[in-house]
Amino acid sequence: MKALTFDVFGTVVDWRGSILREGRALARARELEVDWGAFADAWRAGYRREMDRVGSGELPWTNVDRLHRLVLDRLVVRFGLRGLGEPEKEHLNRVWHRLRAWPDSVRGLRRLKRRFLVATLSNGNVSLLADMARHCGLPWDVVLSAELFRHYKPDREVYQGAVTLLDLEPPEVMMVAAHKEDLAAARGAGLRTAFVRRPLEHGPGAKPDLAADPRFDVCCDDLLELADRLGA
Amino acid sequence: MKALTFDVFGTVVDWRGSILREGRALARARELEVDWGAFADAWRAGYRREMDRVGSGELPWTNVDRLHRLVLDRLVVRFGLRGLGEPEKEHLNRVWHRLRAWPDSVRGLRRLKRRFLVATLSNGNVSLLADMARHCGLPWDVVLSAELFRHYKPDREVYQGAVTLLDLEPPEVMMVAAHKEDLAAARGAGLRTAFVRRPLEHGPGAKPDLAADPRFDVCCDDLLELADRLGA
Numbered sequence: 001m002k003a004l005t006f007d008v009f010g011t012v013v014d015w016r017g018s019i020l021r022e023g024r025a026l027a028r029a030r031e032l033e034v035d036w037g038a039f040a041d042a043w044r045a046g047y048r049r050e051m052d053r054v055g056s057g058e059l060p061w062t063n064v065d066r067l068h069r070l071v072l073d074r075l076v077v078r079f080g081l082r083g084l085g086e087p088e089k090e091h092l093n094r095v096w097h098r099l100r101a102w103p104d105s106v107r108g109l110r111r112l113k114r115r116f117l118v119a120t121l122s123n124g125n126v127s128l129l130a131d132m133a134r135h136c137g138l139p140w141d142v143v144l145s146a147e148l149f150r151h152y153k154p155d156r157e158v159y160q161g162a163v164t165l166l167d168l169e170p171p172e173v174m175m176v177a178a179h180k181e182d183l184a185a186a187r188g189a190g191l192r193t194a195f196v197r198r199p200l201e202h203g204p205g206a207k208p209d210l211a212a213d214p215r216f217d218v219c220c221d222d223l224l225e226l227a228d229r230l231g232a
Numbered sequence: 233m234k235a236l237t238f239d240v241f242g243t244v245v246d247w248r249g250s251i252l253r254e255g256r257a258l259a260r261a262r263e264l265e266v267d268w269g270a271f272a273d274a275w276r277a278g279y280r281r282e283m284d285r286v287g288s289g290e291l292p293w294t295n296v297d298r299l300h301r302l303v304l305d306r307l308v309v310r311f312g313l314r315g316l317g318e319p320e321k322e323h324l325n326r327v328w329h330r331l332r333a334w335p336d337s338v339r340g341l342r343r344l345k346r347r348f349l350v351a352t353l354s355n356g357n358v359s360l361l362a363d364m365a366r367h368c369g370l371p372w373d374v375v376l377s378a379e380l381f382r383h384y385k386p387d388r389e390v391y392q393g394a395v396t397l398l399d400l401e402p403p404e405v406m407m408v409a410a411h412k413e414d415l416a417a418a419r420g421a422g423l424r425t426a427f428v429r430r431p432l433e434h435g436p437g438a439k440p441d442l443a444a445d446p447r448f449d450v451c452c453d454d455l456l457e458l459a460d461r462l463g464a
Contacts, residue, residue: 065399117362127399130349130374142362142375147397165379167297167359 001192001230003166004112005121005144007153007177008129010201012109012120012138012223013099016040017200022095026088034079037203042078046071051123051152061150063125069093096124097131102198106137108223115232117141121162121175123152142166154185163191174217176226180209183216194218194226233424233462235398236344237353237376239385239409240361242433244341244370244455245331248272249432254327258320266311269435274310278303283355283384293382295357301325328356329363334430338369340455347464349373353394353407355384374398386417395423406449408458412441415448426450426458 009015016037023036050067053059062070072093076082084092112118119142120129129143144162151157163170170190177183178198187193193216202208212219220226241247248269255268282299285291294302304325308314316324344350351374352361361375374397378384381393395402402422409415410430419425425448434440444451452458 117366119362125399126374126397130351130398134349134373141366142358143373148380165358166362167357 001116001174002168002172003117003119004174004176004194005119005162005186005191006109007175007179007182008120008122008124008132009096009099010198011176011178011196012105013101013132013136014200015044015096015099016203018099019043019095021100022092022098026092030083032081032083034081039075039079041202042075043068043071046074055152055155063147064096064123065093065125065128068096094131097128098135099132101136101138102222104222104224106139108227109139111227112223112230112232113139113141115230116174117166119144119162119166121153121158122146153182156185156189159186159189159191163189176223180213180216183213187215192217194220194229196223196226197221233348233406234400234404235349235351236406236408236426237351237394237418237423238341239407239411239414240352240354240356240364241328241331242430243408243410243428244337245333245364245368246432247276247328247331248435250331251275251327253332254324254330258324262315264313264315266313271307271311273434274307275300275303278306287384287387295379296328296355297325297357297360300328326363329360330367331364333368333370334454336454336456338371340459341371343459344455344462344464345371345373347462348406349398351376351394351398353385353390354378385414388417388421391418391421391423395421408455412445412448415445419447424449426452426461428455428458429453 006012019040020036023039027034047067050070054062109118118140120140121144122129123146125147126143126145129145133140146152146158149157149161163173171192174192174194175183175186176194176196178196178201183193183195195216197210199210218229220229238244251272252268255271259266279299282302286294341350350372352372353376354361355378357379358375358377361377365372376394378390381389383389395405403424406424406426407415407418408426410428410433415425415427427448429442431442450461452461
């Protein structure tokens, strides 16, 4: 095994907690009353629906920044944020460039990087992933994105495209993700797989599927445990 | 200005000196007599000719690892290296993944990275650039390559493609290179430009064009001077 490719939203960074924190700061500054948990969940769900429309061919290729903005423009109405000006909306849309890493992510990646090439393999666009890496100090060797292949995960083209760009064979690459659908698709393309449990991805009230799954090569609780398991 | 994109071969790493060093070690181990300076120059020149054949459409898209190998297979005959086995030839071909940085490169990039996003924008393929970065400790934020656009520099598509992936406007990006042709093309695509003098790129006997050129925004002697000039 030579390279690890990482899902990012939810696996490496805490999107929901980051949106809550920025949203609450915005609400204080503008004296707004917003349920930011519901807002973050609706944003994420809306983005997934728009991404599915790209996948089905109903929408032409559209990157994640623009999908986020499509959804945000609806949420601004629904959650009573109509008073925000264009620069504020654009700044809010780019909260996804400023997401915070889970506490173990930077240290885990630094250890894993000593032994393996570490790359993103995210649906997030390249500039989003690059800004986030600079913001959090994520030490990626390479930023790989669905944007390079004009296909979103779990389309096979994304996993195959990554393996090709890394000039490796599929079993030389391990996909690391907190989402079983992503890992199942990576496994279908011949990659190895590591499931990382992120019980708080969807907030303290959610009950995500955290069960160990024999289809995957590794199941672990964070990136430090992954480094232990891989001898890094 | 938000991002710097770097030519790599010759600008950030010393391809000729690196090939000489590895070649001489190989020659000692195998008791060969080879003029490694001539070998390195012929390899580089052959690669440029093959790249031009891709540019003209005479060859289909072929990445730099494969172009290097096409040329190497001829040089092995011409320079009397026929005794090398396939694993040795493949290892030698990948010397381009193990090139050494010029002495100022890592420190210069670290300084520049504090203030700007730093990316490769090289004709080298993604896996070559990623291996080289790991080998040398080059702290790229993003690895951008002609391979992503299936066009080689100085084709306009490469500069435009980089600007698009970085989600910036052309004047927000500065191309940094030791080669005026590269910079002239970047300038034609609207990017800012920095010329870095690398008098030893082609060896101590060569006389490259090092004259300051008023077309370019900055002319400097190394990446530390570039950092000074850009206030990084």
